[in-house]
Amino acid sequence: MKPDVVLGAMDLYPDTAINLTPMLAFDGDVSAYPKLRLSHHPWPLRKQTVLHITTRAMVFKPTVRTKDFLCAWRHELRTATYHQGGCEMAMRFALMRSTGLAFCPMDARYSGREIDKAPTDAVVIHSSAGRGKRR
Numbered sequence: 001m002k003p004d005v006v007l008g009a010m011d012l013y014p015d016t017a018i019n020l021t022p023m024l025a026f027d028g029d030v031s032a033y034p035k036l037r038l039s040h041h042p043w044p045l046r047k048q049t050v051l052h053i054t055t056r057a058m059v060f061k062p063t064v065r066t067k068d069f070l071c072a073w074r075h076e077l078r079t080a081t082y083h084q085g086g087c088e089m090a091m092r093f094a095l096m097r098s099t100g101l102a103f104c105p106m107d108a109r110y111s112g113r114e115i116d117k118a119p120t121d122a123v124v125i126h127s128s129a130g131r132g133k134r135r
Helices: 002-012 064-079 088-097
Strands: 030-040 047-060 103-105
Parallel strands (some): 030 103
16 A cells, blocks of 8 residues: 555645655655665575665655656555565565666664664654563
8 A cells, every 4th residue: 555655645745745854855766764684695605685675664755756666666566476475575676676766775763663773863763562672
């Protein structure tokens, strides 16, 4: 539903960015929080960088490239033959295939990270049910 909700909001409020003003201070079309980690590859002594982009908090600027990306994301959700486990995998596939789209990593303060993992100056946080550790 996420691509449909954003596309609907863009239709209701054309040429308008709806969000916290500091979150919009990025060059590009789409912003989200990327998590990077190193993992061990099956080959000896080889590291692999894993990139995870979360859909928890995203900013979409009202551009043609953004709308094309959202349509591609929606199409991926509807036609994917792999188990998606939510919409994030489909979003990452659509993002990596969106030629010309300018992606910008989101400032961690606005990323909606879990309350126990968010930076101390976080503006947007998330608290999942069942998580025992609280700040």
